Amino acid sequence: MSLKIAFIGVGNMASAIIGGLRASGYAGNAIVGSSINIDDHPRLEQRFGMTMHTDNKVAVAEADVIFLCVKPNLLQTVVEEFAPVVRPDQLFVSVAAGVEISSLEAWLKQPVAVVRSMPNTPALVGSGMSGLIANTHTTDAQKTWVSQAFDSFGSHVWIDDEAQMHTVTALSGSAPAYFFRILEVMIEAGIAQGLDEATSRKLATYAMKGAAAMVTELDEDIDQLRRNITSPNGTTQAALETLEDKGVHSLMTAAVDACAARSKELGKEFANK
Structure with missing residues (x-):
């Protein structure tokens, strides 16, 4: 569909x-945006070849697909403000x-197609994952x-x-932050053992x-990939045994559970507004 x-x-x-x-071939003149940050409009128009508006109603009225990218706590006010111009085919x-x-x-305020998404920040480098x-x-x-757009x-x-x-939020949306934290600790450990920051990073x-590329591109189970580099009584085994002894399984499970629980709380808060 165009x-x-x-x-x-x-x-x-x-x-x-x-x-x-x-990048996938969509024309800039088929895209409009609306933002209260007027100073950003010229940069966005130049970068993407799109047209920027200050009035949400104007942007919504001329579109077939509308991406809602405002902060969750502001979304109700924004949507109810432009609701009078919503069409049933949007x-x-x-x-x-x-x-x-x-x-x-x-x-x-009327029956209309809605898709809820949970993308993550690697989208900024073309490696996003979205539920x-x-x-x-x-x-x-x-x-x-929508599938093609997110792909x-x-x-x-x-x-x-x-x-x-x-x-989805716990396993993908928030997960890049988990990996960033793990990287921070690994880099610090490398520095503590004498490497400079750039080399350790x-x-x-x-x-x-x-490792992520191997999991996504090779047709092997993750546990097999792990076993492939874990020689008996070798360096990798020593590291993995330490991770298990320190409770890596319970730690990561607790982190994912806490993230999902907080997501549920936020959902109830917005639903009750």
Whole structure:
């Protein structure tokens, strides 16, 4: 489908999505945005070839697909403000963490296609992972378009049960921060053993990057990949045994559980507003 797209809020995540769409061949003149940060408008227009507006209603009225990229605590006010110009044939894609589809449907005030997404920040470098779920008004053609849009800056999975979006948040949306923290500790350990910061950073980060590439590109189970580099009584075994002794399994499980629990709390808070 050749559609006119509007972005309500054009921050980092919106820029990542727009960049992916443009790289995949979408024309800049098919994209509009709306933002209160007027000083950013010339830069965005020059970078993407898009048109920026200050009035959300204007942007929404001329679009077929509307990406909602404002902060979750502001979303209700923003949506209810432009709701009078919403058309039944439009598709709304939300990237607001924790905001449930039922809330969006209530704020839009009429039956309309809605997709809730949970992308993550690696989208900024074309390596994003997004969880997606659609409401009953969303057609197969619209879902196909959304899939292609999100694949333009990474990959995606569709979720059938909205409750599982909390797990998506824990395993993907928030997860880059877990890996950043692990990298920080590894780099610090390398420095403590005598390496300079740049060398320690490069060794640790490329090891993580390479491990992720092996998991996604090689047709082998993760546990087999781990066994392939774990020689009996070798260096890797010593490290892995220490991780297990220190409780890596319970630690990471607790972190994922805490993230999902907080996501559930936020969802209830927005639903009760």
